[in-house]
Amino acid sequence: MTQNLNETLRVNGQQSRWHAFETQDSLNQAAVKRILTAADGAISKYGSFLIVLAGGSTPKSVYQLLSKEQADWSKWHIYHNDDRCLPVDHAERNSLMARQAWLNHVAIPQNQIHDIPAELGNIEGAKAYTQTLKGVRTFDLVLLGLGEDGHTASLFPNQAVDNSADAVPVFDAPKPPPERITISQNRLNNTHEVMFLVTGGGKQQAVDQWRSGVAIPATLIALEAGVDVYYFGVSLT
Template sequence: MQEKSIDRWKSFESIESLRHGICEAIVKSANEAIAKRGRFSIVLAGGNTPKAIYSVLRDLPMNWSKWHIYHGDERCLPVDHEDRNSLMANQVWLNHVDIPAQQVHDIPAELGPVEGAKAYSETLAGAPTFDMVLLGLGEDGHTASLFPNHVVDNSTDAVPVFNSPKPPAERVTVSQNRLNNTHEVIFMVTGAGKQEAVDNWRKGIKIPATLIAPANGVDVYCFEVKVQ
């Protein structure tokens, strides 16, 4: 039986300070993981806040050859579609650093939700415990492509998503269990529109984000939402 999650809430006075704090945490995690295990495995999130963080990371003097990149979810769109999470990460960050191509593991969601999930599950089966997972929070409490009132499938590491309440309707998401198989989780929560989801979370009301409860707990970095 899984123990109650440990949630560490961190409030920031500006979006710049939040981004700086997250970058510092990623760098610290990467350096420690490489020192201990010889590699750093990170799961990326999509969205504007991560985009700004990735653009800062690309200019840092990191040991990029030891980084392994994964994605938490992806939209079932062509690989060159502007709404693909992988395209954004590649354009603002990954194309500018020396991470070996075979260590960047995009979700092949262009294959469709079923085949894309099957292929990514095979990729994740060969991956160790993640070192860090980055996640966002939707106004409805969703994270990755785990949505309210959707059955959570934990039968494989990556699962298909149909009828998403946010377009496009078809997606691939890493499963709850696989996202919990990590040493660290950072939620990035920005914008007053997330207040209801945060309030529900802090009251103990179950939302999709609360499914992510690894043994070490999660860190929630907040801007423009009250956490008192």
């Protein structure tokens, strides 16, 4: 496995560390290692590990690898950064993907897997998930992806940033389905670590914009500690 820390970049008040990988598999393996290391550290410090999952094909591959690992699963607490307002068993639900790829195969207690109830609709589902997050301490690790338009979670370009609650409804998303629920920018930033997983040439324009200072939604996630970007299939300029 080859990993290179290309550089640390600061744009729009966000510090980002860009890690290059030579293959998709090496990125996946490194992501798994990073997640397990974060889990061990959090469990040692807090007695629990709070992770926020991303949807998409790259995270799915990571989750499939995690399903084969040994960990202190009883201490893990699972959240999702967003989900689509579709039936629970719909193939496009992020929660279903994570369960099928990983969560159904390990011994995380069911009451510690917190799916977004997006089947209730974006308004009621967001209210319910805000209640789920009420009193939850700072997350340990947030996983995020990057859309071709620069979106992350369901924070989309040219849409007002809603920080009125920990989970907020999304209307008129530019990619279907239009109604979604996302954890808010402020709550996503209330975490100890963030790892973006960015793969594929289709993300090149978004990466170029990000690195050149365009205020795409991915730049809204700006921890004091910075964020890490694991990337494959795009080039840095």
